[in-house]
Amino acid sequence: MDKRVFGYPLMKIGIIGGGQLGKMLSQKAKQMGFYVISLDPSAACPAASVSDELIVSDFYSPEKLKELVEKSDITTYEIEHINTSVLKELYDKGYNILPSPYCLEIIQDKLKQKQVLQSAGLPVPRFERVESFDISFFENFGFPLVQKATKGGYDGRGVVVIKSKDDINKVLKTESYIEEFVDVEKELAVIVARNKKGDVVSYPVVEMVFDEIANILDMLIVPARVEKDIEDEAKKIAIKAVEALQGVGVFGVELFLTKDRKILINEIAPRPHNSGHYTIEACITSQFEQHLRAICDLPLGSTKLLSPAVMINLLGEDGYKGTPVIEGLINALSIEGVSFHFYGKKVTAPFRKMGHITILDDNLERAIEKAKKVKEVLKIKSEV
Amino acid sequence: MDKRVFGYPLMKIGIIGGGQLGKMLSQKAKQMGFYVISLDPSAACPAASVSDELIVSDFYSPEKLKELVEKSDITTYEIEHINTSVLKELYDKGYNILPSPYCLEIIQDKLKQKQVLQSAGLPVPRFERVESFDISFFENFGFPLVQKATKGGYDGRGVVVIKSKDDINKVLKTESYIEEFVDVEKELAVIVARNKKGDVVSYPVVEMVFDEIANILDMLIVPARVEKDIEDEAKKIAIKAVEALQGVGVFGVELFLTKDRKILINEIAPRPHNSGHYTIEACITSQFEQHLRAICDLPLGSTKLLSPAVMINLLGEDGYKGTPVIEGLINALSIEGVSFHFYGKKVTAPFRKMGHITILDDNLERAIEKAKKVKEVLKIKSEV
Structure with missing residues (x-):
């Protein structure tokens, strides 16, 4: 019997970055009874209206980062491009910042990241x-x-x-x-969560389908259409990678499945990841709840997949900039199994991530067809 | 092809009541890109930190209700005990208030409610x-x-x-x-959603198990352990009841299954309902999203159950009053399939609803065992 008790709020969570990841993390934290302080350069950021407090600051201000960390029981972040030297200083003084700024520093430097993974015997290009x-x-x-x-x-x-x-x-x-240059058969991703004690879990393997013209994620399919041994191997590698980085929190591990059936690590994000948005609807524990459990040293939650799912990002249409206008929402919502997320960014721009759609269906191929249909009808344009 | 377009926010939603139902409704609204204005007597109510705006007022102030309705594209409510005469006046002027205050007025008066249901040929005691x-x-x-x-x-x-x-x-x-006095075999509940067009859907039938001493809901089990014909009949009656009331929104319909296998309507709530909290994790569309879809005249979402589920309310322990202290959280969260909701009320009191737990498990009996375990370990007490 664990004797730790919690008051209300359970803890104060500081989040550096108030974009969509910060918003979704804050919403889950509020559900669970945490107090949330977000830090973002924009007072109108997506997380602003769903957090308890907002500190308006860029991600490099030593004073404002210090204020956030001092106010919070645990500080985390939704972006990588932040001031690690300030955070390391605070971390060394004993403040809880997770994943640790030392881990972040390795990941920020993609070459260092690769070297650490390679030293751990993990497969990289x-x-x-x-x-x-x-x-x-x-x-x-x-x-x-x-x-x-x-x-x-x-x-x-x-x-x-x-x-x-x-x-x-x-x-x-x-x-x-x-x-x-890797001859890629498929791009895969695995969300991994690890807490301080070293408990570690992985989510199902997802298949990332890219739009080759815009070089952005087009569709994310789960479970990935790969053989069982590839799936197991992908999870194993993803878990080992997060262990090699001594990561605490949720990590998005992007992988290549090569044409000759090898799995190589592409790169790692030290935070909830676009490829894990499907977990909100499709898994018992969403990646956002899991991140909170991991950084607060709570038991990790079940990563069980309740239904096949497809996720698509809702990007600002090319050629439109300004206050967003959503076309085709009624038609999209009339498709069975569709969940709609709109982040609340005040301005759309070409290819800007404005929201996402998750489609649940027992039949994965049908879910993919529904996703294609949504992409046809649903458009984020702007006022003219 | 429906040609309606939406800006950001999709619409402004006014919610009378900022308790846990208002909080959960607001969180879903924010996920989907709505703007939320809550009205509650307490500046520290659960919805306060997850809404865009809060109007601090009791539920009977004509001025403040008018302010909320005028600011909102659509106004709804999470409680029944509010001033219907003001709302009827505003409704008659053309403001969107849903479910309509006329429907609410019928439901507020339990005798009138019974009479309307009986006139529609529905079974009541x-x-x-x-x-x-x-x-x-x-x-x-x-x-x-x-x-x-x-x-x-x-x-x-x-x-x-x-x-x-x-x-x-x-x-x-x-x-x-x-x-x-009805000789009750089981108490059942069905969440029904209906939009303006008259599209109507029901959720799975849930079984409400009561604590006979405190006369409060002890455990909610879904799917209810009843025969298929009882299930179908319960859904049919619940849908007809909401149609008889010309309800628009989500309704919680409480039913008696008598010892002689008859279904009788007990009472109806014109809002998301405690017996529908399980839908957040266990269904594709939660009752809160469904309420928004219904009142905004959007297509209704899938009510499909993704997994058997058990929900328990987390009530303030008898004998404790004050700032809440949560005992046994770690142990509860270590049980696979547990989701934790804590509403953020600043003060606990005996039997006060402070949060809830949903347990998902493929095996319903195992889910029930887990719920019992959670009830044993998880206690909401107060600072001494």
């Missing part, structure tokens, strides 16, 4: 730090290759494909590394 | 208006009987059982009616 921008350096590594900036990349930014010598003008003149 | 407090009046109706105040009853208050002439001193000297 062959890679090398860029020591020279001379073409011979790239040629020696072998074409085709992918060059990635070590820091600051997001949604495909900071990444270029170099197919041959002729692409030399594409090379990023920045702190970066190169990795082999 | 035999009843009669109390015309005299003379014992002969009661004797003529026949013992045992139940006397119920027509207005203001709640959680068993305003209800007395009169077994014989000897109980004459128990008689409530108030506007009331008497009804036959």
